[in-house]
Amino acid sequence: MTLSPALHDFLHELGWGRLSAIRPIGGGCINNAVWVETVHGPPALLKTNQRTLPDMFACEAEGRRALAVKEGPRVPAVFGCGDDWILIEYFSAAPKSDDYWESLGIGLARLHMVTSDRFGFTHDNYIGSTLQTNPWTTDGHTFFSEHRLRF
Secondary structure, eight states: OOOOHHHHHHHHHTTOOSEEEEEEOOOOSSSEEEEEEESSSOOEEEEEOTTSOTTHHHHHHHHHHHHOOTTSOOOOOEEEEETTEEEEEOOOOOOOOTTHHHHHHHHHHHHHTOOOSSBSOSSOEEETTEEEOOOOBSOHHHHHIIIIIOO
C-alpha cells in the first residue's frame, strides 16, 4: 500500500517525518486498516476508504473525541482525518490482567455517568457505513426506539 501525497504531507506537518514501516491489520470489512510507523512519531493505525462518504471519518473522529471522558475507558486519540482516511493512536495488545473486566466495567460506568437533559448528538453520524440519525430529543426511550431500533 502506498500513501497519498496528502497523507505524507500530513505526517510531515505533525513532525513525524517519513514513513518507515506499514503493515496490514485484518478485521475490518468496510475500511482498509494498516499499522504505520514513522521516523519520529508514535505507531499509529491508519484507516482508509476511497469509496466512503466524505464526512464519515470526520464523524468518527468527533465520536471518538466525545467518548474520551476522564477516567472512562481508554479511547484511541485522533491524530487527524481527511475525506478518505483517519489516523488514530495504535493500541498494542496489553498483557493479561486479573482486574481487566472490573476495570473495563468501572470505565464504562464512568462513561455512562456523563449525562444530559436531552438525547442525541450534535449531528448525524454512521454505524459502519450506515447513516445514524441523532436529532436532539428529551425522551430517551423515544430516541432509542426511533433512532436506534428503527433506523
